[in-house]
Amino acid sequence: MTESSSLPVSVDIRVLELLASKLCHDLVSPVGAIRNGLELIEEMQEDEDGGPAVGGFLGEAVKLIDHSSGQADRRLRVFRLAYGVAGRDQKGFGDARAAAAGYVEGGRTRLDWPERVPHDMTAQRRGVVKLVLNLVMLADEALTHGGLVSVAADGDETAGRITVTAAGRPGTLKPETAAALAGTATAEALSPRTIHAYLAGRLAESDGFRIAVATESSERLVLTAEW
Numbered sequence: 001m002t003e004s005s006s007l008p009v010s011v012d013i014r015v016l017e018l019l020a021s022k023l024c025h026d027l028v029s030p031v032g033a034i035r036n037g038l039e040l041i042e043e044m045q046e047d048e049d050g051g052p053a054v055g056g057f058l059g060e061a062v063k064l065i066d067h068s069s070g071q072a073d074r075r076l077r078v079f080r081l082a083y084g085v086a087g088r089d090q091k092g093f094g095d096a097r098a099a100a101a102g103y104v105e106g107g108r109t110r111l112d113w114p115e116r117v118p119h120d121m122t123a124q125r126r127g128v129v130k131l132v133l134n135l136v137m138l139a140d141e142a143l144t145h146g147g148l149v150s151v152a153a154d155g156d157e158t159a160g161r162i163t164v165t166a167a168g169r170p171g172t173l174k175p176e177t178a179a180a181l182a183g184t185a186t187a188e189a190l191s192p193r194t195i196h197a198y199l200a201g202r203l204a205e206s207d208g209f210r211i212a213v214a215t216e217s218s219e220r221l222v223l224t225a226e227w
Contacts, residue, residue: 013206016199020083024076031076034069038062067106074102082137083199087130088207092120096133103137108146109168111136118153118162125157125227127207132162134200135211135223138181139166141196142173142221155227162225171219173197178213 041062077099081087090096097113104111113136123129132151139149147168155161179185180198183205190198204211204225214222 017085021085024080024084028076031069031072038066078103082133088127090129091123093123093129096129100133100136104140109140109143110148113151117151121156122160131204131209131225135164138197138200139164142166143168145169164223166221169219171221172215
């Protein structure tokens with residue numbers, strides 16, 4: 001074991017964002033092609049018999065592929081904004097709100113992110129759109145049994161606060177996730193389950209945001225970011 005392996009891991013944010021952007025860019029085209037192919041199959045079937053688009057075993061297969069490709073497409077949209085270059089320079093919350101809604105669609109978590117929250121003027125703060133989306137994803141990860149993720153905000157471009165609340169079970173961050181978010185986890189301690197928390201924390205720090213975590217009860221976790 002080298003000496004550096006016991007230290008908190010470091011990452012070049014720009015390199016990370018460019019890598020994430022490349023991965024999303026390279027994957028979005030084949031996922032989109034799958035969905036276009038499904039639409040073509042349905043159109044061809046309609047042209048042949050004028051009846052239901054696709055039936056029987058083929059119909060079930062098409063539904064399964066459509067569901068999976070749709071889920072992949074929605075997740076790619078989230079990852080592009082949360083991890084890639086695009087999210088840092090967003091000047092409005094509409095795309096992020098829609099992406100977050102798609103991210104939880106079909107799962108046990110519901111999203112309460114009202115329009116005009118935060119106010120679009122807040123989006124002039126560099127990185128704030130990426131910040132909110134990462135906190136929503138972190139809150140969703142905490143609700144392993146489902147629940148409600150709510151977004152609230154106050155302030156403006158120069159000073160403000162974003163609050164993301166996870167209401168449901170278990171409503172808390174595991175110690176290893178909290179350490180990853182705080183940036184105190186070692187390279188060996190990070191895992192696929194905690195890497196999002198680590199990246200969320202480092203992306204927030206790079207834009208000057210301060211994140212606080214509060215467990216108000218056994219079923220209520222509050223994530224706060226200030227600037």
